Amino acid sequence: MIQPFGFIKSLMPKTLLKRSVMIIVIPLVLVQLTSVYVFLERHLDTITRNIATNIASSIDLITHLHKRNSPTIKTAGIKLGFHIRRYPKSFFKSLKPSAYHAWEDKFLVRALRQSIKDPYVLVSSEAYLRVYVLVKDETLAFTFARKRLMSRTTPLVFFWAIGASIFFLIIAILFMRNQVRPIKQLAEASERFGKGLDITYFKPYGASEVRQAAIAFRRMQERIKRQVEQRTEMLAGISHDLRTPLTRMKLALAMMPKTLDVEPLKQDILHMESMINEYLAFVRGDQQEVPQKLDMGLLIKQSAAQFENNSFHVDVMVPSTPTMIIGRPQALKRALENLLSNAQSFAQEAWIILEKTSKDIQIILDDNGPGIPEEFTDDVLKPFFRLESSRNESTGGIGLGLSIVADIVHGHGGRLHLGKSPQGGLRALIELPK
Numbered sequence: 001m002i003q004p005f006g007f008i009k010s011l012m013p014k015t016l017l018k019r020s021v022m023i024i025v026i027p028l029v030l031v032q033l034t035s036v037y038v039f040l041e042r043h044l045d046t047i048t049r050n051i052a053t054n055i056a057s058s059i060d061l062i063t064h065l066h067k068r069n070s071p072t073i074k075t076a077g078i079k080l081g082f083h084i085r086r087y088p089k090s091f092f093k094s095l096k097p098s099a100y101h102a103w104e105d106k107f108l109v110r111a112l113r114q115s116i117k118d119p120y121v122l123v124s125s126e127a128y129l130r131v132y133v134l135v136k137d138e139t140l141a142f143t144f145a146r147k148r149l150m151s152r153t154t155p156l157v158f159f160w161a162i163g164a165s166i167f168f169l170i171i172a173i174l175f176m177r178n179q180v181r182p183i184k185q186l187a188e189a190s191e192r193f194g195k196g197l198d199i200t201y202f203k204p205y206g207a208s209e210v211r212q213a214a215i216a217f218r219r220m221q222e223r224i225k226r227q228v229e230q231r232t233e234m235l236a237g238i239s240h241d242l243r244t245p246l247t248r249m250k251l252a253l254a255m256m257p258k259t260l261d262v263e264p265l266k267q268d269i270l271h272m273e274s275m276i277n278e279y280l281a282f283v284r285g286d287q288q289e290v291p292q293k294l295d296m297g298l299l300i301k302q303s304a305a306q307f308e309n310n311s312f313h314v315d316v317m318v319p320s321t322p323t324m325i326i327g328r329p330q331a332l333k334r335a336l337e338n339l340l341s342n343a344q345s346f347a348q349e350a351w352i353i354l355e356k357t358s359k360d361i362q363i364i365l366d367d368n369g370p371g372i373p374e375e376f377t378d379d380v381l382k383p384f385f386r387l388e389s390s391r392n393e394s395t396g397g398i399g400l401g402l403s404i405v406a407d408i409v410h411g412h413g414g415r416l417h418l419g420k421s422p423q424g425g426l427r428a429l430i431e432l433p434k
Contacts, residue, residue: 015180016180016183017173017176017177017180020176020179020180021169021172021173021176024169024172024176025169025172028165028168028169029165032161032162032165035161036158036161039157044151047151048104048107048149048150048151049107049110049111051107051148051149051150051151052104052107052108052110052111052149053111053114053115055108055111055144055148055149056108056111056112056114056115056116057111057115058080058081058082059082059112059115059116059131059133059142060115060116061076061080062076062077062080062082062084062140062142063116063118063133063135063140066135066136066140067135067136077142081144081148082142082143082144083142083143083144084140084141084142084143085140085141085143086138086139086140086141087132087138087139087140087141088138088139089134089137089138089139091132091139092119092121092132092134092139095121095123095132095139096121097121097122097123098122098123098124098125101124102124102146104146104149104150105122105124105129107149108122108129108149109122112131116133118133118134118135119133119134120132120133120134125146126146127145127146128143128144128145128146129143129144129145129146129149130142130143178206179206179207179210181206182204182205182206182207182210182211182214183206183210185202186202186210186213186214186217189202189214189217190217191413191433193221194413199221202214202218204218242272242276243273243276246269246272246273246276249269250266250269253265253266253269289328289329289330289331290328291326291327291328292326292327292328292329293324293325293326294324294325294326294327294329294332295322295323295324296318296323296324296325296327296332296354296361296363296432297318297319297322297323297354298322299329299332299333299336300316300318300336300352300354300363301316301318302333303333303336303337303340304316304336304340304352306337306340307337307340307341307344307350311348312343312344312347312348312349312350313348313349313350314340314349314350314351314352315349315350315351315352316352317351317352317353317354318352318353318354319354319355319356323354323356323361325361325432325433325434327412327432328408328411328412331408331411331412332408332412334404334408335404335405335408335409335430336363336365338401338402338404338405339365339401339402339405339428340365341401342401342402342426343365343367343369343425343426346367346369346370346425346426347367347368347369347425348368348369349367349368349423350365350366350367350368351364351365351366351367351423352364352365353366359433359434360414360431360432360433360434361431361432361434362429362430362431362432363429363430363432364427364428364429364430365427365428365429365430366421366422366423366425366426366427367421367423367425367426368421368423368424368425369424369425369426370425371420371421371424371425371426372418372426374419374420377418377419380402380418381402381403381406381416381418382403383400383403385403402418405428409430409432412432412433413432413433414430414431414432414433415430415431416428416429416430416431417429417431
């Protein structure tokens, strides 16, 4: 279904600063346009009408003086701003009104029609106006500049209107930038926290609503970090408590007579110890490692080289230029090794492709093994979930490999997708932000 305002929304600015400036600019422009319209329609109209009336009245006064043969016609014309020339009566018949008409000509035509009773012809040009009046037996030509008919306040009003608009627009942009800056820093801090990076420089400031949101974010950050630390400390204590009795059990089994069949019990103890170690590694999530700048392509090559052997081949395709990101190298290496370990257990060949997009980098790992049924792609990311129902580690593992991968990827602000590979096996797609 096509949205009626979809096209308009596509033209709208995307950033808060641009939208805020637009909210200020549109009313300002509308106010200025309204003011200009009122000025042209009322003020300028009135002034131009009065000027045209004065010009027509001056011409009528001079024609009356000419009818009385007054010697002051030339002096009056100069003082009233006209250049007067005399032509014979026959010259008037050859005159034709010009086709050029400006906006202000209508006021002069109206004023001449009301003031002058003698025959006249108005000739208009771009720079000058000429009024030919038939008086007695000769033609009087009144010439004056067009700018005399126009109001001198018009350019000044336009200048102040446009200048004031630009001035207040600059002030509005500077003000809105200061208001948007704390929101942008809050977004950047959230982005860093989502990638698992430390935030030490962030300080709430700006408007009260923005400060309130920033303070809430800081409290949320502290609660999450405190929860993770409490979980790690609790699991460390559980590890210490469980390993002590397991050690005593292993020692007791070693001292038992060899005639007893204790091998199954030893295997169960080893299995429990392995589960505890894997579980602790899972909940720890390598959070103690300091993030740093690293080349993801080089890290992929190093991880793939450890699994290359006669029975398993890894084909790596990475860009020729370094692909730099901020992350924990040991954690990312462990995630890649877990995926390659799963591929090595069930396939003969794997393919790793590293691609860069405008927003993130993508690591695609395909294999030619049996893959994972689509209905279990979400379940295998849960801790201790195994597709293989037996408790044999050699056939199904502990059930934490993919969970650890997902935990590491999410800790870097990325996403892990599992699906069907074009090679017939499993495809693992890792998306990591730049």
